[in-house]
Structure formats: structure tokens, C-alpha cells
Amino acid sequence: MTALIAAPLLLPAFAATAALLFRRRRRLIGAGISIFATALLLLADIALIMQAMRGEIIAYDLGGWPAPYGIVLVLDRLAALMLVLTAVLALAVIVHAVLTGLDRKGWHFHPLFHFQLLGVNGAFLTGDLFNLFVFFEVLLIASYGLLLHGQGARRLTAGVQYVVVNLVGSIIFLIALGLLYGVTGTLNMADVLVRGADLPAGDQGLFRAAGLLLLVVFGLKAALLPLHLWLPRAYAGAAPAVAALFAIMTKVGAYAIVRTGPLVIGVQAGDYVLPAALATMLLGFAGMLAARGLRSMAAFALIGSTATLLAAVALFEPGALAAGLYYLPHTTLSAALLFLLTDLVIRWRCVEGDAMVPTPTYSGRVGLGALFLAAGVALAGLPPLSGFIGKLLILDAALTSSWAVAIWALVLGTSFIAVIALSRAGSTLFWKQDSTPATAGRGEPAPLWESAPSLFLVAALVALTVGAGPITAYMEATSRQVFDTNAYVHAVLGSEVED
Template sequence: MSSALLAAPIMLPSLAGTMSLIFRRRRRWIGAAISIGSCLLQVAIAIALISRASESGPLPYAMGDWPAPFGIVLVLDRLSAWMLLLTALLGLAVAGHVTLTGLDRKGWHFHPVFQFQLLGVNGAFLTGDLFNLFVFFEILLIASYGLLLHGQGARRLTAGVQYVIVNLTGSTLFLVALGMLYGVTGTLNMADMALRAAAIPQGSRGLLEAAGLLLIAVFALKAALLPLHLWLPRAYASAAPPVAALFAIMTKVGAYAIIRVCPMIFGRDVETILLVTALGTIALGFIGMLAARHLRDMAAFGLIGSTGTLLVAIALFSQDGLAAALYYLPHTTLAAALMFLTVDLVVRWRGMEGDAIVPTPAFAGQVLTGVLFLGAGVALAGLPPLSGFIGKLLILNAALASPLAAMIWAVILVTSLVAVVALARAGSTVFWKHDATPPPQREREAPHTIEALPAVFLLALLGALTLGAGAATRYTEATAAQVLDRDGYIEAVLGPAPHAGEAR
């Protein structure tokens, strides 16, 4: 396979976004077809890249044929390929849902901005240097501003302004951290920085460690880790549910950056801080679900809680912990997206009651949405038989080696029970209890069950992750070993280490 294929996940959505922009205003179906076709191609490319990554070590691709660390370099390995496949599958489901439900009719720019969002996410997973990680972060954030405001409304505008302010602050801190790191190491290429950081004398590491902590704080902000989570519930609950479903991958970009940067450059110095804040995030998220009065709020807090569970596994910084995290990561992303798409179906089919957790008259499509809600709830709470249960077992097993094992077990098990109670309360209220008052005398539009296909697709993916748990865990175990093989990554990007007396 040509290494040039590494650029396809970046170039394809860029091209598709531009083409859908050209056709979108007058021929909506052409723009939608281009967007969905792009997502299908991205799935195929991601599968090919996973096959390639499984055959050998990290594969670099120098843009413009400028070698690292002087030029822009993309790096494919098991981790980046895994994330690309997850992004492509999620993007396909969201694009299909938006097209089938007609959400893209509320603004002609949806599909172009959606494709540029995928461009930013894919670039963040592939880049081999921190400055271009910042660039791709900005691309995906700028696109997310447009998607968040899609459909308009005062609530979305207010939440959008807050979201922009928070992320601009994060971007500023990101730049400050990059400036500090460049001043200390003289490079922003991750492989080169890992080499140079290791050579800095212990007495001169203060500035490096301060810059590293600031950078990790930025990634924690992107992952909505306590106490930097405040932006997420309002933003995600205010956005159109399909947009919030796509945004489920954005917190994973922050988690991915922590996985990529900490073991290679900064080591395990932040393990305890990250672990304690992740446990607090779990408690906050699942207790927030219990307090929620609307399904969208509950889904947003569920995403926070499940992301906290993911960060606990990452914060262990062990091979078993990373392997468990990488199995649980696609699960929590797909489960949160499924919940948001199900909520959108409830809002569309239920009528004037919207997503409020209150009893209402029976509505058409109630059985189908109830089944989807049950599947999403089981997945989000981490109950058997779906993959969340396997993922949590893997995380608990990996945590046995941690000094905080008892606390980790207690928090994950207790909050899982809280999540079950919250989801059972919401599900029984919305789908089982019925308002005794007669329904208003108005016609409700009959639901088009084809609109549920993307949600069913996500549920099927969760089932496939469960049935294929053996193959998936073997892949994630090999991925975790590769992530922790710092020397292998450096050699792949920069070339073999020079002989004694030679400059690299």
C-alpha cells in the first residue's frame, strides 16, 4: 500500500466539503449524497489503514517530501487507524440521520461544515507534531461552532457564545504551552521532542514539566475532565441531537492526545492527578444523569461520566490499562451517539412534549424508540450483554495494580448503579407511564421508521464490538504495546538512531 494513502482521510473530507458547498444551495440531495459517499469512502480507507497498521510498525508520511522533524509529517499506527475507523463510522451514522430526518434543510451549510469537522478530527489523529495538532484542533473547533448553531435559536446562540469563549481560552493556553515547549526543546515534532526532552538535565526540567502540565490541562479541557467540564452539558444539550452525537468524538480527541503525548514525552508524572480528577468526573457525570429533567441533559451528563471512566483507564498508564481504554473508547463514543440519535427520534415523534422526562400520551413509534433507548441505556451504563460491560471489567482488572484500586472499584461500581437508576427512571417515565389527560386535538405526523436506521446501525456496531470482543481486545493489546514502545515510534519517524559520534 502506498504511504500516500495516509493523506486521504484529510484530503477526502476537504474535497467533499468543497463539492457539497457548490451543490448544496440548489440541489440538496447532491450535497447530501456527496457527504454520505465521502463517509463511506472514509470507512473503506480506514479499514485499509487498519490492515496496513496491523502488518508493521508506525508508518510516517512526509508532506512535500520534507523529512521529519523539519517538515509536516503524518504518522499511521494502530492507535491512529483505530480512531480513524471510529470517526468514519460515527460520521456515516450522523450524515445518514441528518439526511433522513431533514435536519440539513435548516441551513444549507450543514454538510460542508460537517465534512470540515471530520477533516479536523482525522488530522488530529494522524499528525506527528504538536503544532499541527493545534491547527487541526482549530479546524474541528471552528467547524463545531457552525454545527452547534445549526438550526438557530436563542438557547443555541447563548450556549454557542459560551462554547466559543471556553475553547478560545483553551486555544490560547495551547499556544502558550507550545511556545514554552519549543523554547525548551527547540522542536514541536513529537518524536524529536521525546528525544530532546529525555536529554534535558533533571535540574533544568522545571519549565518542561510546567509546559507539559499546561498542555495536559488543555487536553483535559477538550475531554471535559473535572473541573474543566462546565462547558459540555449546556453546549451538547443545546445543540441539535445529531450534532451532539457527532460531538461525542470530540472529547475522545482530548483523550487521544493524552494517550499520545504523556507516555512518549512527559512520562507518568500526572498519573495521580489525572486519576483522581477522572474519578470525580465519573461521579459528576452519572449523578448529573440522575438529576436531569430532560433526555438531552441526561445524555450529555452520561457522556461526561463515560468519558471519565475512559480517562481512569488511561491514567493508569499501563499496558493493561491502555488496552482496556482503547476497547472502551469506541464503546462510549458509539453509546453516547446512539443515545443522542434516539433522543432526536423521541423529540420528532413524540410531539410537543419534546425530550422532557414526564409522562405523556402514547405516541406513534413509541415501541421502536423505547427499544433503542433501552439499548442506549444498557450501553451507556455498562451493563451486560453489550460491550460496555466487557470494557468496564477490563478497566477494573487493570486497576488492580493501582494503589487506588479500592477507590476505582468503588466509584465505577457505585456510579454504574446510579446510572442504571437514572436511565430506568427516565425510560419508565417516557415509555411506560402515560398521562391520563386526553391528547390534544391535533394531528401528529406519522413517524417514518426509516429515520431510525442510523440509530439501529450504531446499535449493531455495539453488538459487533461485543461479539468481536476477542479480536478487538487482541488488537487493543497490541496497540497499547505499540503506544508504550517509545523508541519504536521515534525510530519510525526520525529513522534509525545514529552511531556514536554522529549527529541525527
């Protein structure tokens, strides 16, 4: 059963290769392979999370080389949670891309899609900082291609900015790894914790500097202020379904902060992350209010909701982290849902662009409005969906913090701003009507099957709400496990570490 840990890496790698063989001919076979592999990945990840629920941290040494000398994959509750979340999101996106024909707008969508999953899953499983860098590069290279999929001047402009910013991030990452290896002689996260504690006083400054550089890189990936500038243009410029998949990429940055905080950077990192998260939260939801296009509104919603998650994470306290972990799948799925609905609005109303303006009535408008209402309720954190529960847990966990007043004020205030922004968008798109006569295209029946992936995400949000009790218990156990660094070190290094 231990070898199953490699499945989230092997399945996307094989699926990308197989899909590449059918990229020009028999595209339906390539699409079928892609969907089947993603569904199989979800089943494998469910098996892994059931294994992680036993509470044991499992280390898998690739090639039989033990840590810290070899490549090690580490499965715990947190990694398993992120794997399942990625697979759920990926399944909805790949089905949406096939149903809407997005995958047919370029030759390499399916291989790039699975290489993206390979990079994301590898980042969640690796126990080594250098391999974290490698998997970051894999997912970034794949994301470059996906961002440009479908072509267009807008995507090319956004893609160039995206590439430049992330290349700078990669350079900073390498500098941080060089410093860390220079003072500790290792990049295995468990080994870094052990050796970092025994460093002489003269090396402690370099060690802390390396940790802060890593924090800059992860803050860039999570789009924290002032490192967020790349995200709105990139996500608004990408195809909406691609942007929906990219919703997990900001969580890779958040995951890296959670994972390396207790092990490498130190929990004092929260002193820097928390004020940046609160400022980003305000900026993100204010951007929603100022947005004039659906894609931009969804991009800023992702920024704001991710910042809400990071505000909880930055407290670096088990109760707050558990609250943030419950909110993590909610913010990912709800933001992805808004991107998919944006694509449906653009397609079904047969109007060029994504401007939030009244249009003549069209087939499927009522159903689409209902889905948009569900997405709005989820993103704003209103009852009865899981966003309300997640924000309530975050507010409760923040009561003991010295930042409690600021956190409460911003979480509640930005929720109100989100309600205004989403209400304005919904009323404009689905309530008001343009008096212009409907075109022939608008009179055609909407392909309702295209909404199936969006309904799947709504169902996932409902399940997150209905199962709030056991899911919260899982998140609390996950939080305790994250802070139990001794258990992590023993699982990875084994007998080489003494209590």
C-alpha cells in the same frame, strides 16, 4: 499504499468543497456527495487499519520534507482505531441528519460537517504538536458553526460560552507550545522525546511546566473536572445529531493524553488525571440522575463514560490502557446512540422540548423504547453488551493499582446510578402514559426509516461485543505499541536516532 494515509484529510476537504457548491440549489446532490464521501472515508479507514494491524508504524512526510523539519503524518494501531471509530460515527450522524432534515435547517451543514472530520482526523494522524494545535482549531471552528446550526437563543447562549472556553484553551495551548519550543527547539513529538531526555537540569522545570499546560488543554477537551463546565450546556443546546458527532471530540482529548503521555508529558501525568477522572465520573453520572431533560442526561452520560475511560488511561500501564481502549469505542457509540434517540423521541412524540414527562401514545413508541433499552444497557455497562466487558476489563486492570478500591467503588457505584437514571427515564417516556387525548400529529405513522442510523450504532455495539476476543487482542497490541516509544521515534525520525 503509504499515500493512503492522507485520504482521511483529503476526502473531507474535497467533500466539504463539493457540498458547498450545492448548498443552495440541488441540495439532494450535496447530501448525496456528503454521504458518499463519508462512506468512502470509512472504506479508506478500514484499509488503513488493516495496514496498521501488521504492527508497523508508518510515517508519511508531506511534500517530501523529512521529520522533524517537515509535516509528518503517523499511522499506527491507535491512530487507525480512532480513524475507523470516527468514520463509523460520522456515517451514522450524516445519514440521520439527512433523513430527519437537520441538514436543511441551515446552508452550511455539510461543509461544516466535513471540515469537522478534517480536524478530527488530522488530530489523530499528526506527529507534530503545532499541527495538532492547527487541527484542533479546524475542528473547533467547524464545531462553532455546527453548534449554532438551526439557530435559537439556547444554542446562541451555549455557543458563546463554548467559544470563550475553547479560546482560553487555545491560548494555553500556544503558551505550552512556546515553552516547549523554547527549551527543545522542536515540536515534532518524537524529536521532543529525544531532545527532552538530553535537556540540562536548568531547563527540566520549563519542560515539565509545558507538559502540564498541555495536560490542562487536553483535560479541557476531554471535559475533566473542573474543566468540564462548558460541555453540558453546549451539548444539550446543540441539535442532538450534532451532539452525537461531538461525542468524538472528548475522545480527541483522551487520545491526546494517551499519545503525548509517553512521548511528551510523561506517564507521571496519571497522578493528576486519575483523581480528576474519578471525580468527573461521579459528577457525570450524578448529573444523569439529576437531569430533567433528555439532552442534559445524554450530555452528563458522555461526561461520566469518558471519565471512566480516562480512569483506565491514567494508570499508564499496558493492561489498563488496553482495557480503556476497548471501552473507548463503546462509550463513543453508546453516547452518540443516546443523542440520536433523543432526537427521535422529540420528533416522534410531537411534544415541544425534551422534558422526561409522560405523553400520550404515539406511532413507533414500542420500537423506540426497545432502542432506548439497548442504549441504556450499553451506557450503564450491563450485560450482554460491550460496556459490561469494557468495565470488567478496567476493574481487572485496576487490581494492582494503589487506587484500586476507589476505582472499583466508583465504577460500580456510578454504574448503579446510571441504571437508576436510565430506568427512570425509560419508564417515564415509554411505560407511563398521559391521559390527554392524542393529537392528530401523534396519530400519524412514525417515519421508521429515521431510526436506521440508530440501528446501525446498535449493530456496531453488538459487533464490538461479539468480536470482543480479537478486538481485545488488537487493543493489547495497540497498548504495547503506544508504550514502545523507541519504535515510534525510529519510524518518524529514522536514521537520525540511535538505539
